[in-house]
Amino acid sequence: MSKRNLTPKKVADSKTVMTELIMPNDTNPMGNLMGGYLMRWMDIASAICAGKHCEAHVVTVAVDYISFQNPIHLGDVITLEASVTRAFNTSVEIYVEVFANDIKGQHPRRCNHAYFTFVAMDDKKKNPVQVPPVLPLAHEEQQLYEGAARRRELRLILGGRIKPKDATELRKFFAELEP
Numbered sequence: 567m568s569k570r571n572l573t574p575k576k577v578a579d580s581k582t583v584m585t586e587l588i589m590p591n592d593t594n595p596m597g598n599l600m601g602g603y604l605m606r607w608m609d610i611a612s613a614i615c616a617g618k619h620c621e622a623h624v625v626t627v628a629v630d631y632i633s634f635q636n637p638i639h640l641g642d643v644i645t646l647e648a649s650v651t652r653a654f655n656t657s658v659e660i661y662v663e664v665f666a667n668d669i670k671g672q673h674p675r676r677c678n679h680a681y682f683t684f685v686a687m688d689d690k691k692k693n694p695v696q697v698p699p700v701l702p703l704a705h706e707e708q709q710l711y712e713g714a715a716r717r718r719e720l721r722l723i724l725g726g727r728i729k730p731k732d733a734t735e736l737r738k739f740f741a742e743l744e745p
Contacts, residue, residue: 570621574701575650580619582648584611587669588640599638604664604678605629607646612660612682615648619658620686620697627657628721632680642666644677649707652714656694657685659714681717 584607592603609626616624638644648662664678686697702711719733730736 570696570698572696572698574699575619576701576703577649577651577707578703580615580650582611582615582618582646584614584646584648586644586646588638588642588644590640593640597640599640599642599644601634604634604638604644605632607644608632608648608662608664608678608680609682611646611648612662613684615650615660615662616658616682616684616686619650619653619700620684620695622686622688622695622697623691624658624684624686626682627685628681628683628725630681630683630717630721632678634678636666636675636677638664638666638677641669643669643671648682649710650700651681651702651707651710652718653697653700654718656696657683658697658700659683659717661710683718683721 586607588599592599594600613624613626645665646662648660651659651661660682662680662682663676665674666677667674686695687693688695700711702708715735716739719736722728723730723733
C-alpha cells in the first residue's frame with residue numbers, strides 16, 4: 567500500500583450528479599426502466615464519485631440495500647445523485663439516490679437508492695491504496711457517516727469476513743436501543 571495525500575475531503579468535493587433520458591431500448595414490455603440498466607447507471611455515478619474522492623481508480627466491491635420504490639417510465643428523465651458517506655482504510659462507501667420526473671420537469675419523485683462500496687487501486691490497478699478521510703459537514707452527511715460503520719460491519723458479517731461477535735459498532739447500536 568503506497569502513501570498518499572490523505573487530507574480530509576468534504577462530501578461536496580466529490581458529489582456526482584448524472585442525468586439520463588429513458589428511451590425505448592431501456593424499458594421492459596410494460597414500458598418501465600429495466601432494473602439492470604438502472605443498477606448500471608447507479609454503479610457508474612457511484613464510481614465517478616468514489617474516484618473523485620479517492621483520486622484513484624476504484625473497483626466496486628459491494629452493493630447494499632438497493633431498493634426499487636417507484637417505477638420509472640419510458641420518457642422519464644432520471645437524476646442520479648452520488649455522495650461519499652465515509653472512507654475507511656482503502657475503501658469508500660457511496661450513497662446514491664435516483665429521482666425521476668417527466669420531460670417537462672413535472673411529477674418529481676424519489677425512485678431508488680443504494681449504498682455502493684469501492685476499493686481504491688494504485689495506478690497499475692493491482693493493489694489497494696489508502697483513501698482520504700471524509701469530512702461530513704451537514705447534519706444529513708453526519709448521519710450517513712455515523713451509520714456507515716454499522717453498514718460496513720454488516721457487509722463484513724454477511725460476506726463471512728468477520729464473526730457477528732466481533733461487530734462492535736452493531737453491538738453498540740443495538741445496546742443503545744434497549745430500554
